Amino acid sequence: MRDDRSHLALDEQQLDALWGGVDQRLGRRRRRRRAGVAIGAVLSMVAVVWVVGGTRIAGMWRSPVLHLASGADVPVRTDGALVEDLAFSDGSTVHLAPTARLELLENGAHGVGLALRQGTIDVHVQPGGERMWSIETRLATVQVVGTQFRVEHLDHAVHVSVTAGVVIVRGETVPGRVRRLQAGDEILVEEPVAAPVVVPMPHAPAAPRPAAPLRPVAPVVPATPVAPAKPPVTEDPPPTRASLMSRADQARRQGKIAEAVALYGEILTAWPHDPEAGVVAFTRARLQADDPAAAARGFEQALALGLPAALVEEAALQRFEEWRASGDISAARRAALDYLLHQPHGEARQRLRAWLLADK
Amino acid sequence: MQVRPSQPIAAINPSVSDEQLVARARSGDRWARAALFRNHAPRLLRTLMRLLRNRADAEDALQDTFVRAFEHLDVLREPAALPGWLTQIAVHQAHRQFRRGTVRRLFGQRAQEALPLGELVDEGLSPEAHADLTFASRAVGKLPAKVRVAWLLRHLDSRTLEEVADACDCSLATAKRRVAAAEERLRSLRTDGDTDA
Numbered sequence: 001m002r003d004d005r006s007h008l009a010l011d012e013q014q015l016d017a018l019w020g021g022v023d024q025r026l027g028r029r030r031r032r033r034r035a036g037v038a039i040g041a042v043l044s045m046v047a048v049v050w051v052v053g054g055t056r057i058a059g060m061w062r063s064p065v066l067h068l069a070s071g072a073d074v075p076v077r078t079d080g081a082l083v084e085d086l087a088f089s090d091g092s093t094v095h096l097a098p099t100a101r102l103e104l105l106e107n108g109a110h111g112v113g114l115a116l117r118q119g120t121i122d123v124h125v126q127p128g129g130e131r132m133w134s135i136e137t138r139l140a141t142v143q144v145v146g147t148q149f150r151v152e153h154l155d156h157a158v159h160v161s162v163t164a165g166v167v168i169v170r171g172e173t174v175p176g177r178v179r180r181l182q183a184g185d186e187i188l189v190e191e192p193v194a195a196p197v198v199v200p201m202p203h204a205p206a207a208p209r210p211a212a213p214l215r216p217v218a219p220v221v222p223a224t225p226v227a228p229a230k231p232p233v234t235e236d237p238p239p240t241r242a243s244l245m246s247r248a249d250q251a252r253r254q255g256k257i258a259e260a261v262a263l264y265g266e267i268l269t270a271w272p273h274d275p276e277a278g279v280v281a282f283t284r285a286r287l288q289a290d291d292p293a294a295a296a297r298g299f300e301q302a303l304a305l306g307l308p309a310a311l312v313e314e315a316a317l318q319r320f321e322e323w324r325a326s327g328d329i330s331a332a333r334r335a336a337l338d339y340l341l342h343q344p345h346g347e348a349r350q351r352l353r354a355w356l357l358a359d360k
Numbered sequence: 361m362q363v364r365p366s367q368p369i370a371a372i373n374p375s376v377s378d379e380q381l382v383a384r385a386r387s388g389d390r391w392a393r394a395a396l397f398r399n400h401a402p403r404l405l406r407t408l409m410r411l412l413r414n415r416a417d418a419e420d421a422l423q424d425t426f427v428r429a430f431e432h433l434d435v436l437r438e439p440a441a442l443p444g445w446l447t448q449i450a451v452h453q454a455h456r457q458f459r460r461g462t463v464r465r466l467f468g469q470r471a472q473e474a475l476p477l478g479e480l481v482d483e484g485l486s487p488e489a490h491a492d493l494t495f496a497s498r499a500v501g502k503l504p505a506k507v508r509v510a511w512l513l514r515h516l517d518s519r520t521l522e523e524v525a526d527a528c529d530c531s532l533a534t535a536k537r538r539v540a541a542a543e544e545r546l547r548s549l550r551t552d553g554d555t556d557a
Binding site for chain 1: 390393394397398401402405406409415419422423426427430431475479480482
């Protein structure tokens, strides 16, 4: 008969056999865990590739710039006397009054920037678009994603009226610096002498409002010529660079272009070696749209003085555009060649190359 | 039970402490794991045999205990507490075996016969004690699992109440209460002579 205590005993052979089982199960679990980790890693990589790749693919499919519906490039300058409507590839439209002068400031995957220099435009931004539209005027900036509105340049004010959707209006003289306008609202952004007023319209019109005539919302003050800035003739200590910059920026924001140009010029003359001299020259050149040759020289000066990398391409392109606008084709060719030489990834390379070939 | 052909198990160098073996096992040293198994398997098998009263179940639970212990060795904060920690895992595995047995019975499988308690004690048992265990062998199966385990650990495995509390992962008061409840129930069964019910 088997001894009672043998139920509790564990001899060497049994011990080995039991350990073999434990060891085997540990190894199997380790392999299973490794396989799980490997599968997890692969799934994570697939997820990352899917997310990142998907975003990139979506980015590739999204056109980097907005074109006209005809497929042509958006013109840098548009004159209402020559062009009545701009129809864009995303379905948005801009109707220009005969007096309107519009400039393209930015055309990217995420935003379109236009500067209304004068006149009136009626804008319809396609809702649900990928780009934030921004209309710059001398007194206010109108930002919008999808809506219908009008921006009207008056002599001493800018009038914005919204037909559909919502727009954001920013400006020095906008109450609280920023105002949200809904359909039926309008705002008159005046020069600092008069406070802007928001006038809710009694009924939101269902259809776009006609381009003209516009209901007068504020008395239009006759245009007063803006006197060029004069150097301060006082007994006060000479102005510092900071004070001049402040005055120039203020003048620019208030739409006193000639005064701002003169003040920036003073700064460049007095502090030609300042590290920010290039940016000052660039800013001044952008304000000299009415004198393309001066603007082109300004961009040349800005490039020579040195600019932050983010502005170099724009300055090089604007130099070409301004020379071309001034009629100095020889200088425009030099600018275009310089752009092609120094901007290997520039967005306008194809257009400039085509222009050079056509110009031969 | 997974058993592969006999494989030489690590010979133990008595100068290597559990603390050192745990440290080496944590770093993946297979020899250290085998040495820990050799050090503690006989003791744990005896405990599991007393709880489960079946060699096959006890060996399964023993292997499960070590697999679980080696997989979670990093949570053992104090290597010196290894014996108590292993006993705690073994008791947990014994409860799993109880539950498996319940499921097997629910599906109509016949329960394996439990060994008499008298065969699961160390030598030197008096005839009177042996008679008590013969009675208890039949009655103890009627106790709730937690109460039964506490009583078996206390009286068959000769554990102190503190050790019972530690193994059952409960407070000392709870361990005392469980052992007392088991004794009371066994006394009651003996008085009623209702050991076969």
